[in-house]
Amino acid sequence: MTFEHVNSAVQAQGLEIHGSLHPRRSPVTGLTTGTLVLLGTAGAFWPAFTASAEYSDGAPDPVDRWSRRVVSALAQRFSATAHFPFGGPPYAPFINWALASGRAFSSPSQMMVHDQVGLMISFRGALHFADEIDIPPAPTAPSPCDTCADKPCLTSCPVGAFVDGGPYQLQPCHQHLDSDKGTECMAHGCIARRACPLSLGANRDFSQSSHHMRYFHRT
Numbered sequence: 001m002t003f004e005h006v007n008s009a010v011q012a013q014g015l016e017i018h019g020s021l022h023p024r025r026s027p028v029t030g031l032t033t034g035t036l037v038l039l040g041t042a043g044a045f046w047p048a049f050t051a052s053a054e055y056s057d058g059a060p061d062p063v064d065r066w067s068r069r070v071v072s073a074l075a076q077r078f079s080a081t082a083h084f085p086f087g088g089p090p091y092a093p094f095i096n097w098a099l100a101s102g103r104a105f106s107s108p109s110q111m112m113v114h115d116q117v118g119l120m121i122s123f124r125g126a127l128h129f130a131d132e133i134d135i136p137p138a139p140t141a142p143s144p145c146d147t148c149a150d151k152p153c154l155t156s157c158p159v160g161a162f163v164d165g166g167p168y169q170l171q172p173c174h175q176h177l178d179s180d181k182g183t184e185c186m187a188h189g190c191i192a193r194r195a196c197p198l199s200l201g202a203n204r205d206f207s208q209s210s211h212h213m214r215y216f217h218r219t
Contacts, residue, residue, distance in 0.1 A: 003135050006037060006078060006127070013070050014048025015039045015124060018114060019101030020135040028100045029093040035129040038097060039071060040114075041122045043203030050207075061086075063124075063211070071125030080127040094123050102138025107145050109153040109162035109192065115144055118198030119153060120189075122212075144198060152195035162192050177217045186213050 007017050018040035023031040049055055054066040064086045075082035085094040098104035098112060104121060107113040114121035145151070154162055158181060161173040176182045185191055189209025193199060 001078060001133065003037075003133055006074075006133075009074060009077065010037075010039060011044065013074065014041075014044045014046075015070070016042045016044075018117065018121065018123065019098055019103040019138075021097070021101045021138070022132050022135070024132070026100045026102075026138075029096045031128060034131060035133045035135060036097060036101075037127045037129070037135075038094070038101060038103075038123055039074075039125045039127065040117070041124060041202070041208075042117060043205075045124075046205040046208040067124040071127070075127055078127065078129065080129045083126040083128060085123050085125070092126070094126070097126065098123065102140075105143035105145060107143075107153055107196075108151055108164045110166035110168060111153065111162070111193065113143070113145060113153075113196060113198065115139060115141075116198065117202035118144075118196035118200070119193040120196075120199045120202035120204050148197070152197075153192050156195035157190075157192040174217060177213075186210065186217065189213060 003020070010017055016039070017037055019038040021028065021036050022034070023036060024033055028036070049063065049066050052066050054062040054069070059065070068084060071082045071084065074080070083092045085092060095112065099106070104112050104114050107119065111119050112121055113119055154164055159169070159172040159176045161169040163169070177186060187210055188194070188206045189204065190213070
């Protein structure tokens with residue numbers, strides 16, 4: 001088994017590897033050995049999900065149920081252990097793992113930013129292998145936010161819910177989403193997340209963002 005073999009199987013299911021690490025070399029919470037591979041969404045996810053039984057069966061939490069089925073099947077195939085960012089408490093420390101991978105960073109708005117999919121990063125699971133397999137080296141570049149002069153994640157929100165260093169202003173955000181002016185965010189996704197130049201790399205379908213927004217802002 002190689003990293004390329006795992007990557008091909010992951011992509012065939014509509015997911016992408018958005019980070020990997022060896023806990024022995026990059027200490028993380030909860031793991032000390034083996035290889036950890038973080039799985040997230042990109043352009044292929046939404047078509048795969050909307051073709052699934054979970055999307056159309058009307059039961060709660062369809063994305064989480066899809067993720068559990070798909071990632072668990074991958075874990076069984078490769079004799080790995082599956083972890084998920086939902087289903088707690090306790091919750092698996094995905095933020096700690098993502099930051100340790102060298103592929104994700106804390107943005108000025110305090111949202112997590114990924115080096116390829118920006119503020120649209122969405123982890124759906126992780127695979128932990130008992131053995132250390134060869135993985136691509138983590139990028140040595142600093143956070144992409146360091147060279148982002150305009151920092152649109154701080155300036156594009158219509159109600160200024162994101163400020164440099166935080167905290168995130170939850171109440172103004174939800175009040176905006178309740179108003180007629182919040183239609184753009186509800187239909188197409190958070191304006192501040194979409195404003196990040198790297199977010200274009202996620203190839204995010206507006207329908208996917210709208211789905212997540214309905215879960216974030218339940219009415």
